[in-house]
Amino acid sequence: MTSRTRTTLLAAAAVAALGLGACGSGDDAPSATAADGTRTVSLMLNWYPYGEHAPFYYGVQEGIFAKHGIDLQIKAGQGSTKTVQAVGSDQVDFGWADTPAVLANIDKGVGVKSVGVFLQTTPSSVQVFSDSGISSPADLAGHTIAVSAGDAPTVMFPTYLKMAGVDEGAVKTQNLDPAGKIAAVLTDKVDGLIGFAHDQGPTIAAKSGKEMTYLRYSDVGLNYFSTGLIAPQGTLDDDAALVKELVAATSEAFAAAEQQPEAAVQAMSGKDPQMPADDVLLEQWKQTSELLHTDATEGDAPGVNATADWESTLKVLSDAGLVAAGKSVDTYFDASAQPQG
Structure with missing residues (x-):
């Protein structure tokens, strides 16, 4: 159990007492452990829910996250930079954010790292x-x-x-x-x-x-990494097993959503008042699924990252002045939780 988990048990209990929903957008960051051993884990998206996020809702519905011991609480975001900063300040447990924003904030001292980019071709x-x-x-x-x-x-x-x-x-x-x-x-x-x-x-x-x-x-020919999972450095240090389970569950959920796109989108129904219509969500997810691999990761499980792709991303973004030049991949990316397959 992380230090953040220990310090937020009472807050999690208060949230449960108030009856907040599983996919709400509050500011709490619950990390409690239930009687069945599942951990309540909050994930802030990069924006209000749209088709790109279907695998998270589908993974919850189909019990994929539960199989990995995670009761996932999905929260709307308001831009990748705000998500990165929320994760870095322990307002939420994990985040889903655009890689350029992640790297720029790490350069500014925000204590997070990427633990797996899923959209590997920029949209x-x-x-x-x-x-x-x-x-x-x-x-x-x-x-x-x-x-x-x-x-x-x-x-x-x-x-x-x-x-x-x-x-x-x-x-x-x-x-x-x-x-x-x-x-x-x-x-x-x-x-x-x-x-x-x-x-x-x-x-x-x-x-x-x-x-x-x-x-x-x-x-x-202009390509660089887009959205993926980020974790606080403290959680990577203190609870690497949780990070590994979250990445594995997310990878499985993305693979499942690729196989069942209509069902994945249906899992989002009614979860957020600002969500697009189902036909828009489906088109958004179908376009998302075309962005999940590069030549270097074709055939791998979703979320597996190639070092060469990271190096290419860093060069493109540093040449454009978005991130600092000369830093190594492991400044920004922790590969210890990479999914198998």
Whole structure:
């Protein structure tokens, strides 16, 4: 039992007395051990639940996490940086966050590490309506694209344009928050947006009734790790067995959701008032499942990371100024909990 587990037993009991739900979004971080030996473990997502998160809900429903001794409490997030900081300050037990944000916060001294990246091909892309006349990076010249200053897709946009052979000055950008970007595309105030193809795109398509085109960063050879599990350094030091069980359960849940996508999405039904419609969730999950491996990890269990992919990610992000240069992989990643297979 970790020191955090011992100090939060009373808080966990209070939460149970208040009857808070298993997939709530409160600030508590319960880590109690039940009579049957299962541990109550909180996981904060990178954002409000969407299709990418289906395996967690499916894993809970199908007893995958319980088999590993974990009663998983899934909590909505409000951006990867906030999730990383919540994990680092022991507000929650574990997190699900975008790798560039994880690494940048580790550079700032936040005491967490990645314990397995699951989305190993970046979903970063320029997203436009298919009838916009934009079908290649060269077509972006003269158009206005919505961005969100400081996030990884926006910071990497100049690198994408350079690798695509497009003059950065030829593309106009408008800075908006995540919700504002979607609204601007839907009302034709901008010609497209930068974001995650498996997130905003299916939402916009459903709201507009129009098809979307994705100009993916990876299509021009720009790839880096995206979302995965993070753990506090203290838990890695004091309770490595728990970390290993969580990673193993998550890997099994992702594999199961790949096999049963409709059932995985159904497991999310009614779990959060801001959740997209089922058809959007299904499209989001289907797009997510295409991002789970690189050439180096094809055939491996979800969440198995290759050192070469980590090294490539660090180079790409350090070249762009997102993370410090010259640091080793183990500064950011603890491989001790890697799933088998």
